[in-house]
Amino acid sequence: MLNDRNGPPPPDNPHAAGVIPKVVPPLPTERPLAKDLPWRTAQTWLKAGWSDLWTNPVPSLLYGFAVFLLSALVVWWLFRLEFDYALFPALAGFMVVGPLIANGLYEKSRRLETGERTTFAQMVLVHPRSGRAGLMTGVLMLGLFLLWMRAAVLIYALFFGMVPFPGTGEIVPMLLLTPTGWGLLLVGCAVGALFAAFAFAISVFAFPMLLAEKTDAMSALGISMAMVWHNRRVMIAWGAIVTALFALSILTLGLGLIVIFPLLGHATWHCYREVRGPDVEKHEDDRMFLRPA
Structure with a gap:
């Protein structure tokens, strides 16, 4: 029988004869996406x-003016079709689709790195290196935006019931001067913050990545989230800057978008460049679904 052995314990058994194994510290975990950037780095991106x-x-300001006109057209369309109840969710959801329409600004910043001059037409008719994967990513972000709009309508119905929307002139006093309105604001802001944080994490690097690298939609979204997670400190600071400047643009009735939107678009490119790194080729093996030939 094996249990009848009377000889010394085998040398490879650390628990033999009551010997306690040595405590060995865990091996360091490799974190290739972590840059350990201080939160102040977000300010340098804004300056860049x-x-x-x-x-x-001129091309950047024209781009910002076009975004302002598009936003004004959407607001007019909501009132024209009596969808004014969707105004506030649409304004909040702008942060979800904002990175999608900033591709031209990323292109200008990319060209500036090589000393090229960019025209407005080149910014509008940009050709991402990933091709149609950018379109797929845009569809996914638009789907997330529509999901947020539906969630906002459901939250309103949970607090005020299935009643007609009172109009923008009466909804503000209802929200600010009634306990039900306070509850709606609290829950709506909490749910909206979750949507915004998720959208920010999956898209802030995804669209610049699709422009500069050969990748697919799901890989870009997943890698973007991983990059944000591994650089949480500086990305929280950057997200706070983006939110504050977007709120400022709303307070100016959207006119601030003419300058603020190009500013954030160009700064996001520098954010991508520093966190991702300038060497695109070494990232070819990061793809989840697309492998280089």
């Missing part, structure tokens, strides 16, 4: 974006 904005400023 400001520099890109005023280097050949």
Whole structure:
């Protein structure tokens, strides 16, 4: 029988003869996506974006003006079709689709790195290196935006019931001067913050990545989230800057978008460049679904 052995314990058994194994510290975990950037780095991205904005400023300002006109058209359309109940969710959801329509700004910043001059037409008719994967990513982000709009309508119905929307002139006093309105604001802001944080994490690096790298939609979204997670400190600071500047643009009735949107678009490119790294080729093996030939 094996249990009848009377000889010394085998040397490879650390628990033999009551010997306690040594405590060995865990091996260091490799974190290739972590850059350990201080939160102040977000300010340098903003300064770099400001520099890109005023280097050949006309195309960037035209781009911002086009975004302002598009936003104004959407607001007019909501009132024209009596969908004014969706105004506030649509304004909040702008942060979900914002990275999608900033591709032209990323393109200008990319060209500035090589000393090229960019026209407005080149910004509008940009050709991402990933091709149709950018379209697929845009569809996914639009789906997330529609999901947020539906969630906002359901939250309103849970607090005020299935009653007609009172109009923008009466909804503000209802929200600010009634306990039910306070509850709606609290829950709505909490749910909206979750949507915004998720959208920010999966898209902030995804669209610049699709422009500069050969990848697929799901890989870009997943890698973007991983990059945000491994650089949480600086990305929280960057998200706070984006939110504050977007709120400022709303307070100016959208006119601030003419300058603020190009500023954030250019700065996001520098954010991507620093966190992702300038060497695109070494990232070819990061793909989840697309492998290089």
